[in-house]
Amino acid sequence: xxxxxxxxxxxxxxxxxxxxxxxxxxxxxxxxxxxxxxxxxxxxxxxxxxxxxxxxxxxxxxxxxxxxxxxxxxxxxxxxxxxxxxxxxxxxxxxxxxxxxxxxxxxxxxxxxxxxxxxxxxxxxxxxxxxxxxxxxxxxxxxxxxxxxxxxxxxxxxxxxxxxxxxxxxxxxxxxxxxxxxxxxxxxxxxxxxxxxxxxxxxxxxxxxxxxxxxxxxxxxxxxxxxxxxxxxxxxx
Numbered sequence: 001x002x003x004x005x006x007x008x009x010x011x012x013x014x015x016x017x018x019x020x021x022x023x024x025x026x027x028x029x030x031x032x033x034x035x036x037x038x039x040x041x042x043x044x045x046x047x048x049x050x051x052x053x054x055x056x057x058x059x060x061x062x063x064x065x066x067x068x069x070x071x072x073x074x075x076x077x078x079x080x081x082x083x084x085x086x087x088x089x090x091x092x093x094x095x096x097x098x099x100x101x102x103x104x105x106x107x108x109x110x111x112x113x114x115x116x117x118x119x120x121x122x123x124x125x126x127x128x129x130x131x132x133x134x135x136x137x138x139x140x141x142x143x144x145x146x147x148x149x150x151x152x153x154x155x156x157x158x159x160x161x162x163x164x165x166x167x168x169x170x171x172x173x174x175x176x177x178x179x180x181x182x183x184x185x186x187x188x189x190x191x192x193x194x195x196x197x198x199x200x201x202x203x204x205x206x207x208x209x210x211x212x213x214x215x216x217x218x219x220x221x222x223x224x225x226x227x228x229x230x231x232x233x234x235x236x237x
Contacts, residue, residue, distance in 0.1 A: 107134035154187035162191025
């Protein structure tokens with residue numbers, strides 16, 4: 001393995017650089033430290049999710065179990081964005097790319113997130129299914145994180161309220177371009193619906209509204225007859 005070389009810096013102390021495998025470019029130690037930090041963050045998130053899942057197995061109260069499911073969904077959404085960012089950087093974002101300029105394939109991210117939620121929170125034995133239909137769109141990481149958390153909260157709301165216990169049903173996530181400068185995110189089910197009453201009292205609904213406001217998105221809860229549809233108009237500019 002090539003020895004690390006010192007790269008002179010006329011305006012400050014010298015810093016180490018390690019040649020990238022198969023290239024003539026050098027990867028500064030700061031990038032190596034960032035990669036190590038990424039692995040540590042990913043491992044810690046996985047450990048936290050495993051601890052919550054283990055705690056859930058010991059809980060007999062359905063309400064407590066649902067609360068832990070929600071927590072798993074939220075952490076899973078954050079972990080999913082982190083994985084997408086790590087893959088983007090590894091695919092060629094380069095050592096100079098910062099988190100502020102990182103982008104995420106929001107379609108791929110939502111599909112990965114849906115698989116995690118379906119595996120952990122949907123009742124497969126009762127015929128519950130989670131479907132995703134999405135365009136492939138690159139968005140800033142900040143936007144992807146908020147949209148992932150919103151989608152996760154909407155799905156968990158549907159799992160809780162849309163269908164009776166042990167009843168079959170489907171929850172659908174849709175993402176499409178709405179013109180050149182906007183995205184349309186929808187989460188809908190075919191369940192009981194909300195009868196015109198906005199589900200604004202719970203923490204999940206308040207979190208959805210807060211995240212939507214943070215990214216400047218317009219949020220609408222619709223009575224889909226049957227079911228409920230959440231529509232988010234997200235500006236890209």
